[in-house]
Amino acid sequence: MKIGSYEVKLEKRVTLRGWEAATISILAVLFALLVFSYIFIRAGVDPLTGYKAIFSYAFTSSFGLPLTINRFVFLLLCTYAFIIPMRAGLWNIGMAGQLYTGALSAFAVAYAFGAKTSQTAVLSAGIVIPLMIGASILGGAAVGAIAGFLRGRFNTNEIVVTMMLNFITYWVVARLIKEGGLFMGASGEGDGFKLPESIYAPLIKGVPFTIFIALGLAVLLYFLFAKTKIGYQIKAYGLSPAAAKYAGISPFKIPLLVFIMGGLIAGLAGYHYFAAVPGLYRITKNYGEFGDLAFYGIICGLISQGEPLAAIPIALLFGGLTNGGRFAQGKLKLGFGIDYALLGVLMITLVAFQFFYRYKIVWVKTKKESSDVGIHG
């Protein structure tokens, strides 16, 4: 394509630096917001007002910000549950099932300590909370391990297995918290039992302490992939299972390991949302919505290209937008589903902009036509 005396060309990138990838992603977000402005205008809302409503609620309001942070922690954990198998070339679609099981396991510990009997039961937080976390991790890891084992041992498709486990665990939760279930709540309205106040997860400035676990995991996973032997083996297996096998990396161990690690983190996400977020402290009857929310972990994982640190801003953005979008929809009396439309536009643009991870636009000053130069012949 020619513009004036310049020629615009697409050139294949040889390398992609971190800051280049970051710039491309930021441009993608800005572009998505620009495109979505059209929808705001069609809905009769000034785009600036719309975005102000979304972002100020999500990131500055004293009501919205804690919600955003809780979602962010949840999404980040789900993203990591997805990323670890992804680096091994495997797809964990089972974060929902793993987090349901994590939550159930945590509440099973509380139940065993008699938490169901009374809201005012005094339990030793120092013992019960670590046990609940441990149980949630084990529960999630156990569900993950099923998919990993089947993949490693029998080469069973992990997408199908994790997906099916989502359904199974969904109904197990239903059986346990609904009427007559072991974990049924006192109100009988379909929620699970509420934790006694004595074992509420500690808050730090109103934020559950699980945020530190999530951020700690970010650093840990970065380190895992950049420096450790096991991280190397996972990456090698992910890029070429045949070459990894040749190099002496076990084609059984790696799938099992990544699904245990992924399931473990998803289990923690289950603990976080149902046992650590203020105002909940129970497995709510709409627990399925959190399972659905977990699928944003896939989106965040794909956009961050499996980079644990890059996943932080992306999970924060999606956490904020799912939250602020819903608020703005109500406040500005927008049509149903406009928040999902915004997320959809954003996802498509972010994925489309990954084109620029491989190509760049270059401007070349065009040479004079050779016919002008040729004298001979």
Add this chain to the structure above:
Amino acid sequence: MLLESVKHGDTVLEARGITKRFPGVLANDQIDFEIKAGEIHAILGENGAGKTTLMNILFGLYQPDEGELYLYGKKVNFRSPLDAIHQGIGMVHQNRKLIPAHTVIENIILGHPKAGTILNLKRAGKEITELCDKYGFKIDLKAKVWQLSEGEKQVVEILKALYRGAKILILDEPTSALAPPETKRLLESIRIMTRDELAIVPFITHKLPIVLEVSERVTVLRRGKVSARLATKAATEKSLAREMVGRDVVFRTEHVEVERGNPILQVENLSALNDKGVPALKSVSFSVQEGEVFGIAGVSGNGQQVLAEVLAGLRKPQRGRVLLDGIEITHTSSLERWLKGTGYIPSERVDVGSIAAFSLVENIIMNYHFDNRFSKGGIVDYKGLRKLTEGMISEYEVAAPGPDTTARSLSGGNLQKLILARVLSRKPRLLIANLPTQGLDVGATEFVQKKIMEVKKEKAGVLLISEDLDEVLSLSDRVAPMYEGEFMGIIPGGEARREMVGAMMAGLKPKVEAI
């Protein structure tokens, strides 16, 4: 039509000043050459000399940045391979592009404009049979492609191009996967084709004898430029190699006599299945001693790959035993075998021997992640390994900008040098080299063969698997020709004659026992 009036010796395709740049590489630099009717024109060059780029330009896959193509004196501009096909250019790729589950005839008419929506296999069959008769091809049109040998698949590709009306046939390394008798048959057919004023351009890297035998003219490329353009009659193997590499090349790696010691590898009645579950290795027994190169000669697909994988711990045998230094390792993992001193150079250097997206350092780690000298407490010593990689790059003369470039950016020869450097740096007791010089140019081949001889000198054992008869004969102390999963015999290197081993590779058992 123009084509009818083409006479022998007329220029059919001419390239003038072809230049093609890729980021950081000048792949073709002002290349001129012409192809004449009824002539076989070989294009010779090392890996990375620009042959493939040039071929892709002739076939319309790439557009040149500068320069022009003239077909029958008329300027042409191929925007796609379809354009090139319509104008009578046929291409036979080195990596066969056929559908294994379909029959020969179905593959030949695939995508043919005449095929239409409803296939008239009968008419097409008749026309193809005529082509076969004319050029001396023997092939069962109803056979499924997966049942064919490499040579037969090649014939299918050629027929496909001819059936489409190709007048200029480009063959990419046409003999690389063929057994000696198949090569002979192919060359005969090619000669018959030239009588019909077809112009044929084979691209050949390292099989110089074939260039000399079959072609009339040669264009030699070096680093993207034409370094020589000559009549084959005026060329010798030595002069061509010098033009290609830019220096004199040793053709036969010196055979070194080393005193043989204890057996390192002992294989007893080993049998295994291939991926399809078919017995591919049938009760093979042999041993490799210290200071010995044991050569297995055979056309690919006769069980060598399965044998190599079983020995490397990548495939489970059905029966039999494998002993390394007298200790049974039949059921150990590939990791344990690395640790015990088996070094494996796989034939699939891109898919198995390396990881394209990994840096050179990370590729070296493929054989070091289990090495305690380079990882402490589960943390990999990237710094130390980077240094190790730098050392290997300079010692093995790997042409690469640095240790952080990806393996993807290396040419075949340089990638093989890197793999060789990595495996040999482990100082293996037993080196299994599976097609170590396949597809490499003369320079790289010479280098790899020299290194294999060095391993032998250090009193390690080498199991060499090769399709190149000359290579096996010149390097091995003992030669085992392999056919359909069995050894046709084990012959001391000194007694192995080319014709005899060639015949055994094709399935003939010699009656040596009956003296």
